[in-house]
Amino acid sequence: MTDLAIQVSALRKSFKATEVLKSVDLSVRRGEIFALLGSNGAGKTTTINILATLLKPDSGSASICGFDVLRQPVKVRENISLTGQFAAVDGLLTGRENLVLIARLRGVHSPHQTADMLLSRFGLSAAAQRRADSYSGGMTRRLDIAMSLVGTPAVIFLDEPTTGLDPEGRLEVWKTIKELADGGTTILLTTQQLEEAEQLADHIAILHGGSIIANGTLNELKQHFPPAKVEYIEKQPSLEDIFLAIIGQKGGK
Amino acid sequence: MKVWYATRVLFGRSMLHILRSPDTIITVLITPVMLMLLFAFVFGGAIHIGSGNYVNYLVPGIELIAIASGTAYTSLRLFYDRQKGMFARFQTMPVSRASILWAHVLTSLISNAISVVLIIGIAFIMGFRTSAGVLQWLAVGGILALFTLAMTWLAVIPGLTATSIDGASAFAYPLIFLPFISSAFVPTATMPTIVRVFAQNQPVTALVDSVRALFNSTPIGNEIWSALAWCVGITIVAYFIAMRAYRRFQ
Structure with a gap:
């Protein structure tokens, strides 16, 4: 347009x-x-x-x-x-739960797959099951940006x-x-x-x-x-x- | 429906918050139970309520205290969402704005219902007995749910407007004290006139007396209408103030 x-x-x-x-x-x-x-x-x-x-x-x-x-x-x-x-980011949720939450709210078809893809893309796979309030500043920011990319x-x-x-x-x-x-x-x-x-x-x-x-x-x-x-x-x-x-x-x- | 789906997702999130916050569970559950133990086994022996079991006398007031302190967490959760930027994140997403608020309200209703049931269970162990039938139980549930709704919308206001965490939580203190100046623990008849007039005309006494009458299967007087009027009135007024505050964000 x-x-x-x-x-x-x-x-x-x-x-x-x-x-x-x-x-x-x-x-x-x-x-x-x-x-x-x-x-x-x-x-x-x-x-x-x-x-x-x-x-x-x-x-x-x-x-x-x-x-x-x-x-x-x-x-x-x-x-x-x-x-x-x-x-x-929601500190009480894990990195993965944060991404799944946003994916669900955005109505993405496969929230879990989307979350896993973004986790690996942002080098957060190893920390995926940890609560976000235990992340370093850089990791938090990466998760934050990853959350913004859900639903492209x-x-x-x-x-x-x-x-x-x-x-x-x-x-x-x-x-x-x-x-x-x-x-x-x-x-x-x-x-x-x-x-x-x-x-x-x-x-x-x-x-x-x-x-x-x-x-x-x-x-x-x-x-x-x-x-x-x-x-x-x-x-x-x-x-x-x-x-x-x-x-x-x-x-x- | 989209609105309902988003509300459910956000509700799941805040229920998870409660499960993962030990302090919430302690305040909402353990404090009222400790109060119940204290009144039943320490002060109770010296309090004259006429005939009957003092634990029975206590339960309605304890439930109201549990609800008042439970709804205070709605303020806190809303405040944190604003402060941590989650609120802004949700609001810039294609999510109905009503969902964002209603998810918090729903969380409050369900989590308080759970704590009310658990406290009743503990009261049973402590000797609480009732002759209430199904209808009376449903009426008690309805009154407590309505009270929770009123307190929750009241809690939404500081949650949306407070500028500090202290401000967001301060509103609950007077509410937790109201039951002490009511018929919740002692009959109002022994109070000095000024205190008694206050006690007899504030919502907690009407609520406590109604719930007590339902549990004891004694006739319910006009108290129940006064209790319902208080709850509905507070809900409507608080809802409109809260929605006004909420509209500032859109």
């Missing part, structure tokens, strides 16, 4: 006297990784929550796969999945997916996001880490003070700024490189 997975125009939202979104416009093509970059309080989560039908905008419009978030919220929900800023929604919202993860966990999540996009899923992710946007996104929008102040591919954004100077600097390994190299020798995943 339309080649746009997400279309937002003139979106406004205030909480009491605070105007969080002044006028947000953006469009995301199908199969794209779109990064919404901004500092704390820029309105990233508010935007995502409106798109995920959790919040109503004061004015403006938003549609997902051609369905209006206000008029056709049920259709929108069939096409999306939200992975919020904090992992939403067309659009996935990831709100700061790597906040609070160690470098290893972050790389794992990045890999997952790339694989998802390769499989044709549209991804809207928010982040405050420039590197994350640079690594993952086909398209980057910078949200600042309630509106989008820059929007384009990484190359387009670079053109807006003074041309790069060529400097020769001896490349020192960063602490992260060192950390990952040492961990890598351990042979762990």
